[in-house]
Amino acid sequence: MAKTKTQYVCQACGHIEIKWMGRCPGCGEWNTLVEETVAPMRSTAVAATKASPQPIQSIPAQTEQRFQTGMTECDWVLGGGIVPGSLVLIGGDPGIGKSTLLLQLSQAIASQQKRVLYVSGEESASQIKLRAERLGTVHDELYVLAETDLDLVIESAMQVKPDFLIVDSIQTVFRPSLTSAPGSVAQVRECTGMLLRVAKSHNIATFIVGHVTKDGALAGPRMLEHMVDAVLYFEGERHHMYRVLRAVKNRFGSTNELAVFEMHDNGLQEVSNPSLLFLSERQTIVPGSAVVAAMEGRRPLLLEVQALVAPTGFATPRRMATGADYTRVNMLLAVLERRMGMQVQACDAYVNVAGGVRVDEPAVDLGIAMALVSSHRDRPLARGDIYIGEVGLTGEVRTVTRLAERLREAQKLGFQRCVIPAGQTVTESFPGVEIVPVQTLQDAMLRAF
Known part of the structure; x- marks a missing residue:
């Protein structure tokens, strides 16, 4: 019987070592190396299509067909609306209101007769239903799935065929084919890559929620921010009623845009004139x-x-x-x-x-x-x-x-x-x-x- 090979992967930067070390040589963080099983290499050979260089002037220009979210402030941050097939990462402190914002966004999109699938790996379907009733975001075109197995999530998405997919959060979903634990570098990288392929191949606009560290940065490998099309930060003090949605990366619009919301008992309300x-x-x-x-x-x-x-x-x-x-x-x-x-x-x-x-x-x-x-x-x-x-x-x-x-x-x-x-x-x-x-x-x- 062949011996199972293992390696130690840093959960902060993805650095790999063959033996355990107290401090990661890549990023300098302590106690972040976790033992993981080396997955066997799979043959992924496909018929390659040869691409030839061409003058940039001869490349046909394409304009993104956006659809409005129904929330003017979110459209402002996203550069004019959501691009079908885009993958957007949103991060923020625990309890700041990320799930509330996405649930209200789901209802606003579902009101335009677009199908929305909300996947939660942290809450049950009944918990989401209770919050939706409190926020007044219940809609027939809004589907809810409480699941952490990404293969089952994608299978359900192929059945529902949504226009808008939300995964809350990327640290809780996993692929059974990988032996590492949910939230590890390998799982986060593989799950994000799978969602990226689904979003591009089936033209599904996808939002994924990412946890943040105690320093305020997005948890997981830095590659996560490079893979997605846009990165949004939802910021604010928990004891303040103001929340700020900021774009730090956007392939379809301007960066460093900002939207202001005011937190109330019935959810977030847009602030059209934040200066005042x-x-x-x-x-x-x-x-x-x-x-x-x-x-x-x-x-x-x-x-x-x-x-x-x-x-x-x-x-x-x-x-x-x-x-x-x-x-x-x-x-x-x-x-x-x-x-x-x-x-x-x-x-x-x-x-x-x-x-x-x-x-x-x-x-x-x-x-x-x-x-x-x-x-x-x-x-x-x-x-x-x-x-x-x-x-x-x-x-x-x-x-x-x-x-x-x-x-x-x-x-x-x-x-x-x-x-x-x-x-x-x-x-x-x-x-x-x-x-x-x-x-x-x-x-x-x-x-x-």
């Missing part, structure tokens, strides 16, 4: 508050940046940033101390973007810096001011992209004065809005106070 929502609880006159204009894909988003600078009681002052880039906040504090003479070496500094939204673009630098100055001086900024600009290490205010869209959003929400980089020309007129160009942080401070 995030600024609705802003205080009238308070030091340390500034409004910035950030771009999330093609959408301008006005957000409130709050800062608190207070004397520290420790030898080393604390620096904390929530929703903003921690490194850039430290850089701005160094620029304010060195170039503007603001003494913060003995002060704690806290920066928060209100509403639980995360902003990483440099165009919010000026707003963060002005909020820090306002808190340090204990003098509030004017309520009708908005700050747009990147701050360099020498204290200069640098230009930003898509300034006209940001100013148009500020005008729509009633802001009277916009502080922008002096090196950027504004060709469009904005009645009721005073444009204040500044070259340095010093100029911005003089105009603000």
